[in-house]
Amino acid sequence: xxxxxxxxxxxxxxxxxxxxxxxxxxxxxxxxxxxxxxxxxxxxxxxxxxxxxxxxxxxxxxxxxxxxxxxxxxxxxxxxxxxxxxxxxxxxxxxxxxxxxxxxxxxxxxxxxxxxxxxxxxxxxxxxxxxxxxxxxxxxxxxxxxxxxxxxxxxxxxxxxxxxxxxxxxxxxxxxxxxxxxxxxxxxxxxxxxxxxxxxxxxxxxxxxxxxxxxxxxxxxxxxxxxxxxxxxxxxxxxxxxxxxxxxxxxxxxxxxxxxxxxxxxxxxxxxxxxxxxxxxxxxxxxxxxxxxxxxxxxxxxxxxxxxxxxxxxxxxxxxxxxxxxxxxxxxxxxxxxxxxxxxxxxxxxxxxxxxxxxxxxxxxxxxxxxxxxxxxxxxxxxxxxxxxxxxxxxxxxxxxxxxxxxxxxxxxxxxxxxxxxxxxxxxxxxxxxxxxxxxxxxxxxxxxxxxxxxxxxxxxxxxxxxxxxxxxxxxxxxxxxxxxxxxxxxxxxxxxxxxxxxxxxxxxxxxxxxxxxxxxxxxxxxxxxxxxxxxxxxxxxxxxxxxxxxxxxxxxxxxxxxxxxxxxxxxxxxxxxxxxxxxxxxxxxxxx
Amino acid sequence: xxxxxxxxxxxxxxxxxxxxxxxxxxxxxxxxxxxxxxxxxxxxxxxxxxxxxxxxxxxxxxxxxxxxxxxxxxxxxxxxxxxxxxxxxxxxxxxxxxxxxxxxxxxxxxxxxxxxxxxxxxxxxxxxxxxxxxxxxxxxxxxxxxxxxxxxxxxxxxxxxxxxxxxxxxxxxxxxxxxxxxxxxxxxxxxxxxxxxxxxxxxxxxxxxxxxxxxxxxxxxxxxxxxxxxxxxxxxxxxxxxxxxxxxxxxxxxxxxxxxxxxxxxxxxxxxxxxxxxxxxxxxxxxxxxxxxxxxxxxxxxxxxxxxxxxxxxxxxxxxxxxxxxxxxxxxxxxxxxxxx
Numbered sequence: 001x002x003x004x005x006x007x008x009x010x011x012x013x014x015x016x017x018x019x020x021x022x023x024x025x026x027x028x029x030x031x032x033x034x035x036x037x038x039x040x041x042x043x044x045x046x047x048x049x050x051x052x053x054x055x056x057x058x059x060x061x062x063x064x065x066x067x068x069x070x071x072x073x074x075x076x077x078x079x080x081x082x083x084x085x086x087x088x089x090x091x092x093x094x095x096x097x098x099x100x101x102x103x104x105x106x107x108x109x110x111x112x113x114x115x116x117x118x119x120x121x122x123x124x125x126x127x128x129x130x131x132x133x134x135x136x137x138x139x140x141x142x143x144x145x146x147x148x149x150x151x152x153x154x155x156x157x158x159x160x161x162x163x164x165x166x167x168x169x170x171x172x173x174x175x176x177x178x179x180x181x182x183x184x185x186x187x188x189x190x191x192x193x194x195x196x197x198x199x200x201x202x203x204x205x206x207x208x209x210x211x212x213x214x215x216x217x218x219x220x221x222x223x224x225x226x227x228x229x230x231x232x233x234x235x236x237x238x239x240x241x242x243x244x245x246x247x248x249x250x251x252x253x254x255x256x257x258x259x260x261x262x263x264x265x266x267x268x269x270x271x272x273x274x275x276x277x278x279x280x281x282x283x284x285x286x287x288x289x290x291x292x293x294x295x296x297x298x299x300x301x302x303x304x305x306x307x308x309x310x311x312x313x314x315x316x317x318x319x320x321x322x323x324x325x326x327x328x329x330x331x332x333x334x335x336x337x338x339x340x341x342x343x344x345x346x347x348x349x350x351x352x353x354x355x356x357x358x359x360x361x362x363x364x365x366x367x368x369x370x371x372x373x374x375x376x377x378x379x380x381x382x383x384x385x386x387x388x389x390x391x392x393x394x395x396x397x398x399x400x401x402x403x404x405x406x407x408x409x410x411x412x413x414x415x416x417x418x419x420x421x422x423x424x425x426x427x428x429x430x431x432x433x434x435x436x437x438x439x440x441x442x443x444x445x446x447x448x449x450x451x452x453x454x455x456x457x458x459x460x461x462x463x464x465x466x467x468x469x470x471x472x473x474x475x476x477x478x479x480x481x482x483x484x485x486x487x488x489x490x491x492x493x494x495x496x497x498x499x500x501x502x503x504x505x506x507x508x509x510x511x512x513x514x515x516x517x518x519x520x521x522x523x524x525x526x527x528x529x530x531x532x533x534x535x536x537x538x539x540x541x542x543x544x545x546x547x548x549x550x551x552x553x554x555x556x557x558x559x560x561x562x563x564x565x566x567x568x569x570x571x572x573x574x575x576x577x578x579x580x581x582x583x584x585x586x587x588x589x590x591x592x593x
Numbered sequence: 594x595x596x597x598x599x600x601x602x603x604x605x606x607x608x609x610x611x612x613x614x615x616x617x618x619x620x621x622x623x624x625x626x627x628x629x630x631x632x633x634x635x636x637x638x639x640x641x642x643x644x645x646x647x648x649x650x651x652x653x654x655x656x657x658x659x660x661x662x663x664x665x666x667x668x669x670x671x672x673x674x675x676x677x678x679x680x681x682x683x684x685x686x687x688x689x690x691x692x693x694x695x696x697x698x699x700x701x702x703x704x705x706x707x708x709x710x711x712x713x714x715x716x717x718x719x720x721x722x723x724x725x726x727x728x729x730x731x732x733x734x735x736x737x738x739x740x741x742x743x744x745x746x747x748x749x750x751x752x753x754x755x756x757x758x759x760x761x762x763x764x765x766x767x768x769x770x771x772x773x774x775x776x777x778x779x780x781x782x783x784x785x786x787x788x789x790x791x792x793x794x795x796x797x798x799x800x801x802x803x804x805x806x807x808x809x810x811x812x813x814x815x816x817x818x819x820x821x822x823x824x825x826x827x828x829x830x831x832x833x834x835x836x837x838x839x840x841x842x843x844x845x846x847x848x849x850x851x852x853x854x855x856x857x858x859x860x861x862x863x864x865x866x867x868x869x870x871x872x873x874x875x876x877x878x879x880x881x882x883x884x885x886x887x888x889x890x891x892x893x894x895x896x897x898x899x900x901x902x903x904x905x906x907x908x909x910x911x912x913x914x915x916x917x918x919x920x921x922x923x924x925x926x927x928x929x930x931x932x933x934x
Contacts, residue, residue: 136820139820139821160767214802215769215770215772215805216772216802216803216804216805217799217801217802217803217805304767306769306823309821311820311821335694335695353820355820357816357819357820357838357841357842357845358840358841358844360844360845361845376823377767377768377769377823378767378768378769378823379805379821379823379824380805381805381806381824384933
């Protein structure tokens with residue numbers, strides 16, 4: 001075991017803090033609220049959200065005992081950065097406006113696949129790799145989280161279940177009826193977008209592996225194999241919708257469970273093992289404040305074809321902004337987290353398997369939580385970086401197609417200035433136009449706008465009905481560019497009408513949804529702004545659900561009402577309270593399709 | 594930089610006193626032709642000097658583990674090891690009250706630091722004090738199946754059966770196919786020798802897909818094997834790297850069985866110190882007391898048999914010649930071709 005001699009440097013911290021306070025020196029605050037004394041070098045960690053609380057707590061302990069490196073003061077700070085987003089920023093340039101926190105010295109995505117992707121993307125630009133030096137903080141396998149009765153119907157725990165079973169059930173016209181449970185409807189899979197989510201990336205790779213029968217050595221040729229693609233399309237067809245985080249699925253599943261409809265939302269969700277623990281203790285979003293335990297708990301299916309691990313690496317980046325002092329501090333902190341068995345026990349408390357092999361796997365990873373610490377039997381090899389990037393391209397072409405109406409608020413308030421001299425409408429237009437790149441050519445996209453009385457008594461107009469993007473893109477761009485703001489916010493009847501239009505043309509082979517962007521609250525004439533009838537309407541069809549993904553834009557949008565709309569259709573609310581963030585938020589919304 | 598401190602060795606755990614200096618002097622003076630009362634006076638004087646020096650510089654000597662008889666160095670020494678030698682560094686540091694830290698091959702050695710590694714990976718002035726053969730580690734429940742199929746668990750068997758379904762080898766269908774773990778031979782001498790044993794069996798072009806576990810060095814390879822126990826069934830690496838993870842494997846995933854290719858290369862293990870205290874410790878490593886500890890560290894003495902060898906380690910066979918300098922580029926090239934990084 002590697003050990004480290006700690007230094008007690010409280011006096012140094014206090015002195016530095018005092019000096020900063022008395023001299024009026026700069027004080028910066030990190031994502032966790034830690035104050036960096038003036039004169040100290042900040043050593044930022046950008047971590048995937050599930051490790052934020054753990055890292056924050058460990059950094060607090062570390063900073064209290066060790067701040068001097070090579071004779072200089074350095075303090076560890078912690079910032080949240082989702083793995084996919086951080087990977088993109090590291091490859092394409094970290095935002096200089098501070099919106100993503102400072103440039104990280106330690107980067108801890110959920111899996112080292114992201115490091116490989118960053119290096120591959122940098123290589124594509126002729127740049128040197130920066131994600132080289134890593135050690136694993138903790139690990140957790142990707143599993144299929146399944147309501148226990150459904151898992152049992154598939155033969156769990158005696159029988160191994162895998163992706164082939166998912167495909168078989170998903171493609172059976174009888175759905176769960178084929179296993180004697182017609183009341184559960186079709187087999188529905190919750191699977192996140194692999195461009196954003198580690199679980200989604202692992203699940204997608206696992207699907208391709210399952211299609212080939214391989215457990216390692218996935219090749220570019222495999223990705224072009226028609227039989228492989230047919231398998232992949234079959235699994236993707238069962239997807240409820242995609243999205244940037246598994247929390248959306250777990251939240252919706254938990255809400256349905258609490259309403260006594262636990263088996264209606266999704267039959268399985270591709271999540272990390274750790275998420276099952278959080279769900280079963282009544283805290284699907286892992287907030288630390290659990291609600292009642294679910295009526296129907298989830299169990300972990302370790303796919304029999306094999307699975308991948310999220311290995312939660314801590315990279316010390318080989319980047320020009322990493323100073324020698326920062327590197328020393330980062331190395332010491334990483335050792336503190338990984339080599340210290342006490343700290344690795346804390347990792348277990350959070351539901352992860354320790355990254356230090358000398359720490360045994362124990363509670364809460366046990367059968368009482370629907371888990372098996374001795375699984376998986378087979379681990380899939382992480383595909384080579386060039387195969388991974390090709391896999392993402394292949395998935396884009398073969399994922400479930402979307403059929404979406406973009407319902408766009410053009411009320412008068414959208415003409416308000418949003419910062420930087422642009423109006424809210426101008427920024428939203430730009431976000432939508434950029435967002436079109438994230439749809440695939442055969443996604444069917446429509447455009448509706450709403451304010452008040454745009455078409456007689458109707459508060460909405462169908463500008464372009466849903467049609468393949470490749471056919472209507474020029475018209476969409478022209479229409480979006482030509483939008484002007486005027487009138488009130490006829491939010492509810494416009495939402496209802498858009499959902500009804502999608503329902504009328506419902507296509508079960510597609511993700512049917514409404515993307516609602518609004519900056520205000522409903523201010524239509526009575527009874528146009530009664531929320532309950534709309535919510536009842538949205539939740540009235542459990543089989544052919546049209547999901548409404550609202551974007552609360554600006555400070556005046558009603559988070560409460562829009563959350564209710566999202567929940568009623570088992571979707572998710574996105575917030576762009578600061579209009580300048582609308583473009584990034586819009587990309588997250590589109591990740592659902 | 595920490596000031597260098599003169600080093601005094603004592604035999605801790607019994608008399609535990611620097612008066613040992615006088616005893617040593619009494620024992621050795623007769624051989625120098627001094628005897629009788631003169632020898633006694635000289636011995637007393639020498640003992641006094643040593644006592645005085647010891648008092649000045651030995652005030653906060655670290656306390657060794659009780660019940661052991663090991664030399665003590667009164668200075669801040671840090672032991673630096675790659676992952677492969679983590680058990681060696683950890684155990685020695687614990688016994689001596691030293692700090693231990695990780696080490697990257699080729700990096701600068703800090704002052705008052707002793708780096709322990711394979712002699713072939715360290716500068717020529719490093720002092721060899723032990724050796725380690727290349728071995729095969731395989732999950733215990735799978736070993737008998739492979740042994741039955743091949744007659745012996747050796748590189749020929751691993752290469753020949755890689756990719757074979759365990760079911761066909763008499764194992765469980767849940768085990769999938771036989772898959773291996775190997776470390777990059779460009780990084781270190783042990784990994785090069787391990788790869789040579791495999792490469793000599795001339796694996797085919799599709800071999801890569803049966804080697805899902807690759808790491809930059811043997812120590813990391815074994816650590817990953819324990820962390821991701823279903824990623825690979827067997828690895829080829831140095832015995833000392835395997836030894837470092839045997840206990841972890843038991844606690845975490847199951848027992849590892851160790852086999853030895855016949856013949857197999859033995860790699861000298863060496864130490865290099867920076868600073869007086871560190872160099873003194875390097876000399877101590879070749880002394881009888883530490884030599885007696887080698888088996889418990891997963892190492893073997895340069896000559897003779899180890900005592901107190903770790904459970905699960907076995908008896909390697911004859912010594913094979915290692916890869917020559919001329920062979921090395923071709924071996925690295927064959928890795929790049931067949932496995933890649």
